Amino acid sequence: MSDIEFDKLKKSNEELAYIVKHAVSEIYILDFETLDYVFANDGALQNIGYTLDELLKLNVYDINKTLTRKHVESLRASCAINDSVSNISEHTRKDGTSYTVQASIQSIIYQEKKAYVLFDTDISKLKKVQKELREQKDILHHQAHHDALTGLPNRILFNDRLSQGIKKSKRHNEILALFFIDLDQFKQINDSLGHDTGDVVLKEASRRFSSKIREEDTLSRLGGDEFSVIAGGLKEASEASVLANKFIECMAEPIVVGAHTLYLTCSIGISFYPQDGQSAENLLKYADVAMYKAKDEGRNNYQTYSSKLTELMHEQVTMRTSLHKALKNDEFILNYQPQIDSMTDRIIGMEALIRWNHPELGRVSPAKFIPLAEETGFIVELDRWVMQEAMSKLSSWYEEGLNPGMLALNLAMKQIQKSDFLEFLKNTMKETNCLSEWIELEVTEGEIMKNPDESIATLKEINKLGITLAIDDFGTGYSSLSYLKKLPVNKLKIDQSFIKDTPDDEDDVAITKAVIALAKSLKMSVIAEGVETKAQKDFLILNECLQIQGYYYSPPVDAQKMRDMLIEQKEKEA
Secondary structure, rough: OOOOHHHHHHHHHHHHHHHHHHHEEEEEEEOOOOOEEEEEOEEEEHHHOOOOOHOOEEEEEHHOOOOOOHHHHHHHHHHHHHHOOEEEEEEEEEOOOOEEEEEEEEEEEEEOOOEEEEEEOHHHHHHHHHHHHHHHHHHHHHHHHOOOOOOOOOOOHHHHHHHHHHHHHHHHHOOEEEEEEEEOOHHHHHHHHHHHHHHHHHHHHHHHHHHOOOOOEEEEEOOOEEEEEEEEEEEEHHHHHHHHHHEEEEOOEEEEEEEEOOOOOOOEEEEOOOOOOOOOHHHHHHHHEEEEEEEEOOOOOEOOOOOOHHHHHHHHHHHHHHHHHHHOOOEEEEEEEEEEOOOOOOOEEEEEEEEEOOOOEEEEEEHHHHHHHHHHHHHHHHHHHHHHHHHHHHHHHHOOOOOEEEEEOOOOOOOOOOHHHHHHHHHHHHHHHHOOEEEEEEEEEHHHOOOOHHHHHHHHHHHOOEEEEEEEEOOOOOOOOOOOOOOOOOOOEOOHHHHOOOOHHHHHHHHHHHHHHHHOOOEEEEEEOOOOOOOHHHHHHHHOOEEEEEOOOOEEEEEEHHHHHHHHHHHHHO
């Protein structure tokens, strides 16, 4: 080699050494046998925190705390076969902090000795970003499959768990129970106390339900105040009854939210795989149907599905879709049940009662379609039709010279809440020539107590028109006497459930006597409904309840029959 060529090579090596020394990447050279550090560039020293003199006194095991002898032997073997070997490891700095490196390892000749050169890249930030992305992915996955308020599985995860539960039950020949749980009257809490209070109630309810299920069961919030429980692995369907009772019992304790002590109940529907359905869709539908049956049975109970319930639900759907058409098609009619002065057996008034002649279902009981009308809000339109028809008929009887007395009309709470109701009432009386002293509006005790302050204000305005006000079904709504004395009420109507077993049932006798005494002390008149026997009539007369309504005198009759009864009474008195 000529001197010129040697000088060029020397200069090239010096430049290479400079580049290596000052490169940003970490470059280490280790003794082949001892794995002591024999070289480190500035980038490596800056990141590791040692000076070169300090590092040259250390071994690779001092920096890489996680490295094992077995791992080193594996890397040696790989380097002997391959030109380069990659490895991810943790390095510990002089100050004790650690960071992750991606290392490329090669065997070389350094200063005429075998050595390893390590090209290390700090990937800590990359690892951190990857970790954050994984965590964010987990959060998004959780949010997509869980309810934000309660943290319970949502409908998406519920559907997946139910499908898996059905498959498992099929493999093991086991019973799966699906519970559909709805909190009773929850909407009233949201409406009266606000959604913040409602949210606290939902979280507490979910906590209570969670405490009653097994680890393998799934509790989900399907939306609103609706919850569902998937309980697989059952040997007998009766096991579901035990769990349903636990859910009902756990809601018996009041829920305290701030200054409010709230009492809630729940209605539960249960369907079973495989006896009720083979698909998740059908099981959920059937559990929902059973839950509505529990609502119809008075709430705070559970019902299991049967095919008969599907027929009932179909009937309800048919009625729901037919309600609005019924008025236009003249399917509704009015019946009238006489109200009697028991001392003279004279008709002193009547209650107007709506009936529905459905073209497919036949005569539909008000107990079936009135709740649907209230639920859909159609009750307002229905109430107004009844008022117009009944007032018109009453006026025509008075014009004939008959004496029908007082007309009692049921008044829905939704009607009272309508801002135009008073105007409608005045216009209807004017259009039908019906005098206010002929009209009695009946409001149920339970409906009044849902919003007593608002009810009092509206009822006072109605009373100013000269219309009599009565509380229907008195004794069933747990009313507050402090509110009762504020209401502009003229009459109490004793519910037929208390009359039914009088005078044989001591409790009913005591309640009936108490209501009569209360009415007298508040200077109200009192009437008993549901009177069917002479013994009931005699008991009421003895206790000074002289106004009676019930089958003992007459069932509800159509307008023509009612007119005939009024004519007959007039002729007797002539």
